[in-house]
Amino acid sequence: MCESAGRSATAFVPGHVTGFFSAHPNPDPAAAGSRGAGIALSDGVTVTVTPGSGTRLNSDAVDIAPVDTVLDRLDVAASVDAETPLPLGAGFGVSGAVALGTALAANAAFDCRKTENELIEVAHCAEVDAGTGLGDVVAQARGGLPIRLDPGGPRHGSLDGLPATPRIEYVTFGELSTETVLSSDTSQLSEAGEAALDDLLVEPTVEAFMLACDEFAAAAELLTDDVSEAIAAVEAAGGQAAMAMLGRTVFATGNGLSDAGYEPAVCGVDPAGGRLVDPVA
Amino acid sequence: MCESAGRSATAFVPGHVTGFFSAHPNPDPAAAGSRGAGIALSDGVTVTVTPGSGTRLNSDAVDIAPVDTVLDRLDVAASVDAETPLPLGAGFGVSGAVALGTALAANAAFDCRKTENELIEVAHCAEVDAGTGLGDVVAQARGGLPIRLDPGGPRHGSLDGLPATPRIEYVTFGELSTETVLSSDTSQLSEAGEAALDDLLVEPTVEAFMLACDEFAAAAELLTDDVSEAIAAVEAAGGQAAMAMLGRTVFATGNGLSDAGYEPAVCGVDPAGGRLVDPVA
Numbered sequence: 001m002c003e004s005a006g007r008s009a010t011a012f013v014p015g016h017v018t019g020f021f022s023a024h025p026n027p028d029p030a031a032a033g034s035r036g037a038g039i040a041l042s043d044g045v046t047v048t049v050t051p052g053s054g055t056r057l058n059s060d061a062v063d064i065a066p067v068d069t070v071l072d073r074l075d076v077a078a079s080v081d082a083e084t085p086l087p088l089g090a091g092f093g094v095s096g097a098v099a100l101g102t103a104l105a106a107n108a109a110f111d112c113r114k115t116e117n118e119l120i121e122v123a124h125c126a127e128v129d130a131g132t133g134l135g136d137v138v139a140q141a142r143g144g145l146p147i148r149l150d151p152g153g154p155r156h157g158s159l160d161g162l163p164a165t166p167r168i169e170y171v172t173f174g175e176l177s178t179e180t181v182l183s184s185d186t187s188q189l190s191e192a193g194e195a196a197l198d199d200l201l202v203e204p205t206v207e208a209f210m211l212a213c214d215e216f217a218a219a220a221e222l223l224t225d226d227v228s229e230a231i232a233a234v235e236a237a238g239g240q241a242a243m244a245m246l247g248r249t250v251f252a253t254g255n256g257l258s259d260a261g262y263e264p265a266v267c268g269v270d271p272a273g274g275r276l277v278d279p280v281a
Numbered sequence: 282m283c284e285s286a287g288r289s290a291t292a293f294v295p296g297h298v299t300g301f302f303s304a305h306p307n308p309d310p311a312a313a314g315s316r317g318a319g320i321a322l323s324d325g326v327t328v329t330v331t332p333g334s335g336t337r338l339n340s341d342a343v344d345i346a347p348v349d350t351v352l353d354r355l356d357v358a359a360s361v362d363a364e365t366p367l368p369l370g371a372g373f374g375v376s377g378a379v380a381l382g383t384a385l386a387a388n389a390a391f392d393c394r395k396t397e398n399e400l401i402e403v404a405h406c407a408e409v410d411a412g413t414g415l416g417d418v419v420a421q422a423r424g425g426l427p428i429r430l431d432p433g434g435p436r437h438g439s440l441d442g443l444p445a446t447p448r449i450e451y452v453t454f455g456e457l458s459t460e461t462v463l464s465s466d467t468s469q470l471s472e473a474g475e476a477a478l479d480d481l482l483v484e485p486t487v488e489a490f491m492l493a494c495d496e497f498a499a500a501a502e503l504l505t506d507d508v509s510e511a512i513a514a515v516e517a518a519g520g521q522a523a524m525a526m527l528g529r530t531v532f533a534t535g536n537g538l539s540d541a542g543y544e545p546a547v548c549g550v551d552p553a554g555g556r557l558v559d560p561v562a
Binding site: 107114119 | 385388389392394395396397398399400424425428435441442443444445446482484485486552553554556557558
């Protein structure tokens with residue numbers, strides 16, 4: 001039961017590109033999730049929660065199912081304002097970021113007295129229930145280059161990470177529906193994801209991660225032509241690039257995309273993960 | 282086996298004040314540790330590792346047993362330069378920070394290809410073996426306001442956190458030997474620590490944390506006169522303060538110490554935990 005009638009609080013949650021994953025459905029959403037690895041980005045979502053109603057993303061009124069679920073679970077009536085430079089529906093985990101940011105900011109604004117793990121679980125379950133993501137929330141809560149060793153929220157999953165801070169470039173060619181992919185047969189994809197994770201744990205480096213991502217995208221048959229072309233161009237220029245799961249987005253380490261003649265967005269790794277940025281005194 | 286002859290790499294690790302804890306020895310250092318809660322501070326230790334030998338702390342040659350152990354485990358010959366504004370031997374987890382920073386930076390400098398959990402475990406075990414700390418390393422790796430739910434390194438322990446970012450003030454009156462306290466009978470202390478953790482998990486807020494710290498320090502009979510006096514002065518001025526375990530250090534939230542007439546050092550919470558800051562290209 002939240003204690004306060006509410007004030008304003010703001011959270012920042014990094015964007016997250018997944019490089020490979022295996023899907024692990026479970027009737028209990030807290031235990032459902034994905035194994036895999038990705039990168040938490042310094043480009044992310046800033047979420048401000050105040051008493052009221054309605055959700056806005058970059059000033060446009062939107063309906064984000066996981067946000068409504070988070071507010072319901074916390075039993076608060078709140079207005080949610082999210083701002084992000086990240087492309088939408090393109091594999092950056094924006095819905096997970098808004099869900100987690102809403103949980104963190106609403107907890108602070110309404111004195112809900114939850115721990116971080118409890119808030120991460122609320123946001124994770126809301127994403128799983130909506131079918132909009134399986135592993136973004138736990139990765140976004142952790143920050144860095146998260147490796148999801150086991151599927152699920154904080155009580156079930158466990159995480160590791162690659163100790164590195166590469167510069168990241170990315171370009172986006174358009175949307176790809178997470179819901180459509182996740183609601184199809186994911187057995188081929190998951191087999192490729194398990195193999196990629198095994199490879200990464202043998203050689204936990206950024207270079208090996210990027211290679212594992214490429215092998216996964218090919219084996220899972222998720223590459224689109226524009227994505228394939230960009231990855232090939234980066235590799236021809238001596239760099240490493242991979243596809244963001246799930247979006248028509250290519251991310252590269254270092255100057256991979258700019259060296260290949262693209263004009264990418266540039267960011268870094270966010271080492272901290274989701275957090276309050278406007279402390280409530 | 283590390284792959285490179287070595288170059289230079291730098292890591293930052295936050296200081297950490299423990300507010301209360303229970304000690305959980307174990308013949309396996311990876312499983313040994315403490316339960317409890319504390320604060321990862323934006324004041325921390327910057328550790329630069331290069332090929333060579335010798336350890337320096339704020340430019341003075343020093344012998345830090347856990348640092349030697351970390352370098353031995355990674356099988357590298359390195360020079361370690363640590364810089365910190367934090368007082369030494371005063372409950373800020375400087376030895377744990379140097380150990381973890383050495384692990385992170387040496388891994389990058391020598392291409393040791395370890396994951397973050399593996400590096401945290403190396404540093405945690407080195408601290409436990411040296412008797413210089415039980416729970417600082419895992420808390421410093423996590424960042425935020427870490428709650429150590431279970432003792433041990435990443436394969437054994439589990440962590441939660443308080444979602445808050447208070448301003449922190451601190452004053453130090455002198456050293457207190459962690460080794461002496463930890464090598465004495467810790468049963469009374471641990472009983473008080475378990476009770477404090479139970480209380481915090483019922484009400485996971487910063488206010489409840491500070492109260493739990495005070496009850497722990499009194500029950501564990503660790504308060505010194507100068508520390509008691511400062512805590513009482515802060516409380517008389519309407520604030521909250523507690524003793525850093527283990528040091529003759531008082532930390533307060535908000536303006537607690539300055540409102541009580543002290544001239545404290547001021548910092549914030551470090552949300553990210555130990556990380557590379559000088560990426561190896």
